[in-house]
Amino acid sequence: MLETTHSSDVAAQADGRSRLLSSAALEFSRCGFAGASIASIARGAGVVKSTVFHHFDNKEALYLAVIREAAVEFGQTLNTVLAIDEDPGRCIAAFQRSHLAHLQRNAEVARLVLRELQDSVSDRCVTLVKEVLSPNFQRLVGYLRDAASAGLIRADLDPAAAALTLLGANLLYFQSRDALAVLPGHDLADDPDAFSNAVADVVFRGLVARSESS
Amino acid sequence: MLETTHSSDVAAQADGRSRLLSSAALEFSRCGFAGASIASIARGAGVVKSTVFHHFDNKEALYLAVIREAAVEFGQTLNTVLAIDEDPGRCIAAFQRSHLAHLQRNAEVARLVLRELQDSVSDRCVTLVKEVLSPNFQRLVGYLRDAASAGLIRADLDPAAAALTLLGANLLYFQSRDALAVLPGHDLADDPDAFSNAVADVVFRGLVARSESS
DNA sequence: GTCTATAATTCGATAGAC
DNA sequence: GTCTATCGAATTATAGAC
Numbered sequence: 001m002l003e004t005t006h007s008s009d010v011a012a013q014a015d016g017r018s019r020l021l022s023s024a025a026l027e028f029s030r031c032g033f034a035g036a037s038i039a040s041i042a043r044g045a046g047v048v049k050s051t052v053f054h055h056f057d058n059k060e061a062l063y064l065a066v067i068r069e070a071a072v073e074f075g076q077t078l079n080t081v082l083a084i085d086e087d088p089g090r091c092i093a094a095f096q097r098s099h100l101a102h103l104q105r106n107a108e109v110a111r112l113v114l115r116e117l118q119d120s121v122s123d124r125c126v127t128l129v130k131e132v133l134s135p136n137f138q139r140l141v142g143y144l145r146d147a148a149s150a151g152l153i154r155a156d157l158d159p160a161a162a163a164l165t166l167l168g169a170n171l172l173y174f175q176s177r178d179a180l181a182v183l184p185g186h187d188l189a190d191d192p193d194a195f196s197n198a199v200a201d202v203v204f205r206g207l208v209a210r211s212e213s214s
Numbered sequence: 215m216l217e218t219t220h221s222s223d224v225a226a227q228a229d230g231r232s233r234l235l236s237s238a239a240l241e242f243s244r245c246g247f248a249g250a251s252i253a254s255i256a257r258g259a260g261v262v263k264s265t266v267f268h269h270f271d272n273k274e275a276l277y278l279a280v281i282r283e284a285a286v287e288f289g290q291t292l293n294t295v296l297a298i299d300e301d302p303g304r305c306i307a308a309f310q311r312s313h314l315a316h317l318q319r320n321a322e323v324a325r326l327v328l329r330e331l332q333d334s335v336s337d338r339c340v341t342l343v344k345e346v347l348s349p350n351f352q353r354l355v356g357y358l359r360d361a362a363s364a365g366l367i368r369a370d371l372d373p374a375a376a377a378l379t380l381l382g383a384n385l386l387y388f389q390s391r392d393a394l395a396v397l398p399g400h401d402l403a404d405d406p407d408a409f410s411n412a413v414a415d416v417v418f419r420g421l422v423a424r425s426e427s428s
Numbered sequence: 429g430t431c432t433a434t435a436a437t438t439c440g441a442t443a444g445a446c
Numbered sequence: 447g448t449c450t451a452t453c454g455a456a457t458t459a460t461a462g463a464c
Contacts, residue, residue, distance in 0.1 A: 117390040118325075118390070125396075126396055129393050134396075138398075141400075157416055158412045158415075158416075160397075161409060161412035161413050164383055164386055164387065164402070164413070165416050165417065168385060169379045169382040176331040178334035178335070179334045179343050182339075183343060183347075183348055184348070186355075195378075199378070201371055202371055202375055202417060230451070252435075253435080253436095262452075262454070263436085263453095264453065265453075266437095267436085267438075268450085272437075273436070
């Protein structure tokens, strides 16, 4: 009776797929794309190699799926965080906090992405940026542009530069948190939310419309 | 004959030492600390292994000397850039431009430092941060604190968070410049100075005293 | 467990500069 | 003659092969 094995319903399949994604995230972040072994990923998920290729076309598709999953999840967070009818200062602070929390919650994937951006020669990287990272980045830039159009923040600055400033602060914190703890004179390494709020404060006061800042 | 190696005058001393530093920067950034080989570094500088230990106590001292050299050089730049009697907006923009230019001019060393900060478990990393990186960081934080005391910028924000915001934007740009070129909607990847100015603009307007911003 | 290869580090000698 | 950069050889530690 193969009924039990075939009674793998949608739930069981999704479970295998998500276990594969977790296992792949760990393996890719540890070994990089080239160094990662499909067999090892399958072993980590408790399935055989061929199961991997049932769920994903090839190694690169699996790789991109790992990152896309985290990106899509964060995109959903953006829906609730970037609301044009909220106070922009609160929005930006909420974005910083949720982005940094997302980085820390998905640390393996984040490290994977950062490593890929650093190498940035492969056309894997181009696909990654254009199809996976760019949508969320554009959401942030678009929010800033809309807020500027609505007069909520200054209109005479580059929204892309502002977005990169926010992201850069979080990425530096994420990459170097332990090292930051060694720097004297501040206690930011202890509290990610406090750091996010402080950065958002610094950046926002630069973004707020002058007429409202008095 | 080996005459070239033995025609060592004072100039050749500095030359041998600085060639070792260059060779070590390349080797360390390619292979990391553990993976780097003293023999390979010596070969790259055109000397034998034992000469390395004439100039540096051991491998770690060489490693730290490589990074310290770049840090000290940038420290000298800071002397001219962070002047409390200049306009703080211009100061911060000048800092951003010179820091990013320094990263790009010393790309191997910068990559080395970033890699070390990411691992950030070794006590090498602690030494690096405390003795080499921290002085320059504290200079920036100190400048911001002094400027706040002098009423040139807002006093009600965390100077360390502001400093990390500035540095994070530059490091993200440096790490991901090629990838940024793929993102549509901006032309920042082409022009580092334009990026630095844009970031400084965003951050400074948040730092400027409100009484002066109306 | 021994043997071997490779790594870091040390030592003594040489050669040129002051 | 002293000082210092350099060299080649020697020494130790360690990791992998057999």
